[in-house]
Amino acid sequence: MTDPVIIVGASMGGLRVAEALRRAGYTGPITAFGDEPYPPYNRPPLSKEVLASDVSLEAVQFPQRDATADVNWVLNTRIERTDLASNSLTDEHGHSHTFSALIIATGIRSKRAEWANPVMTGRHAVRSLDDAIALRAALNPGTKVVVYGAGFIGCETAATARKLGCDVTIVAPGVEPIARYLGLDFAQWIRAAHDAHGVQFRMQSRIDNTIGDDRITGVVLDDGSTLECDVLIEAIGSIPNVEWLAGNDLDLSDGVLTNTAMQAVRTDGTVVTNVFALGDVARFPNALFDDEPRRVEHWNIPTDTAKRVAEVAAAQLAGSDSVDEIVAKRFAPVPSFWSDQYDIHMLAYGIVGLADRSEMLHNTFDDDEFCVGYYRGDELVGVCGVGMRNVVMGYRAKVGSSA
Helix, strand or coil: CCCCEEEECCCHHHHHHHHHHHHCCCCCCEEEECCCCCCCECCHHHHCCCCCCCCCHHHHECCCCHHHCCCEEECCCCEEEEEHHHCEEEECCCCEEECCEEEECCCEEECCCCCCCCCCCCEECCCCHHHHHHHHHHCCCCCEEEEECCCHHHHHHHHHHHHCCCEEEEEECCCCCCHHHHCHHHHHHHHHHHHHCCCEEEECCCEEEEECCCCCCEEEECCCCEEECCEEEECCCEEECCHHHCCCCECCECEEEECCCCEEEECCCCEEEEEEECHHHEEEECCCCCCCEEECCCCCHHHHHHHHHHHHHHHHHCCCCCHHHHHCCCCCCCCEEEEEECCEEEEEEECHHHCCEEEEEEECCCCCCEEEEEEECCEEEEEEEECCHHHHHHCHHHCCCEC
């Protein structure tokens, strides 16, 4: 019997690539491993609207289509290691599994701070459904919340906590929230919105330690001051889940390096033709911008890269004569993300972090809604707007082109 295609990672990317394989004509066996007990679910709402209500699997689970009804979902099972020389994996129970093609969809996990005080009760991150369930239970009116980090996750969870009646302080080393991504002017507008809702800020600050024995009661900042704290939300970045791939000479320096066909690349630059990576864990060149490989943690990337993986893998597994042509095809997905904070609805296309300048493209008289373009030289590399959804969407096709 033919060895299955094995997908490691049973979240959005894993589901989308299974669906895409079937659409691409692959009819052989597919096995997907996930280390959580849940079927594939949608993660971005966990820090937004879902966290503000009753967090449940039903609120975020993806529907399963008939095309993937025969996929073997092996949940609550972590893959410990892989041996690409023998096309095999070993799970946490010691069982070995062989594959015809391996698809890496393990994504990322939340980075956690390390402090001298070992207390963990009261410390939270937001990446998984269980994370969100635990955090939601702790967000009650009057709860003193410190959010460490002022990126999108930090600002979204701060907004949600305020809506739930918590006292919220954001601590972050940057000058303004989200300035690293959207620029100083946009960041100051975001901060003003949080100020208006009662969020306190301690910018250009770091947490040196926590206070508390059985549970957290406060944090110590790098200037020696302290903040009372019942709940600490750590939103300080992410780490690609690649440890299980160690020892195979893959380039794992920042996620899994791939070519434009999403095939894994070794440290010597050669390609492992039957091993693919997709989504947040993949570092790939995007022809829309340049040939520099990057990891892009935007919501559409798992779907777009899954389609690309399936196109190439299905052709290989079928022994198609057009494999080389398919591998050589231009791959240029337009990254996209959205963020909801209070009644603010943000939508972006491109990679705004590549820009060396930005300019206002459209705005209303009172600046309640606006659209900002991000440029690298004369090239539009990104656009982000508050409101003005149709206007922002109109720039999608222009990303990657010169002004």
